[in-house]
Amino acid sequence: MTSNRMVHGYLLGILGVAIFALTLPFTRIAVAEMNPLFLSIGRTVAAAAVAGPLLLLTRQPWPSAKDVRALMVVAGGVVFGFPMLSAIAMTTVPASHGGVVLGALPLATAIMSVAFAGERPSLAFWGWALAGSCAVIAFALWDNGFTVHAGDALLVLAALSAGMGYAAGGHLSKTLGGWQVICWTLLLALPVTLPVTLWLATGLTGMESSTAWGCFAYLALMSQLAGFFAWNRGLAVGGVAKVGQVQLLQTFMTLAASWAMLGEKLTPGMFLCGAFVGLCIWFSRKTRVARA
Secondary structure (H helix, E strand, O other): OOHHHHHHHHHHHHHHHHHHOOHHHHHHHHOOOOOHHHHHHHHHHHHHHHHHHHHHHOOOOOOOHHHHHHHHHHHHHHHHHHHHHHHHHOOOOOHHHHHHHHHHHHHHHHHHHHHHOOOEEOHHHHHHHHHHHHHHHHHHHHHOOOOOOOOHHHHHHHHHHHHHHHHHHHHHHHHHOHHHHHHHHHHHHHHHHHHHHHHHHOOOOOOOOHHHHHHHHHHHHHHHHHHHHHHHHHHHHHOHHHHHHHHHHHHHHHHHHHHHHHOOOOOHHHHHHHHHHHHHHHHHOOOOEEOO
8 A cells, every 4th residue: 555545544534533532522512401312313314414415416326235234334333333322421421531431442443344344454553553542541540540430331332333333334435435335324224213313302392502402413414424524535545444543542632622612621641641642553554454
């Protein structure tokens, strides 16, 4: 793979991660006024309302039966699994804590790249990936006084779900296209998500603030849609395992956003750990990953 193509993949990955980094803070704000299930499922319906016309206007060909099976895996991870589990978790844990627990997401994505993208990372890659994830997890434990929250198990499951969806989506993007994958995924899930959303909407009070709806709009149009345009393409260009490692930066972007938006604390350890994680990403990019 040429260095220019690899850089392109990393840049797209970082753009996607920057968009995703605001997901937990916005979710934390919105769940104060909205049912977390409505927030997580409803945002996919709102995103589908944009995805459908976009596919129609650009006259995209219908996915094949094989593609539909892969899209179902993507939907299980990024339409149902991650949004629902993370939204429920945000009712019990701070957004900053959620950000550090999800530091295991890059490792989960790399593992899922073996199962769903046919990639075979080298031992050197696994060493750097493990070092980066362990650093983030250690920082999480230290920064939170070695306390465990009730929502942590949900966040771990959310990370595994997202890793599965990312790996399957990144692999499928090589043939179907990055933005097309998330758009078809949202439409494929619509027979389930639309009636569930309409039912959950009956629980809205009508007193939800403009701030809560603004958070909902970001989660729908950015976290659930536009972020995947860049992210899926980056994974397809640079490889799921390698580009997936830039998710280690998401933890620190989320911490910074939580500080700016929610007044949650920043610590010197965050910057030290962030620097180490940056080194892990730098060295992992030089390792060998065999791609199908």
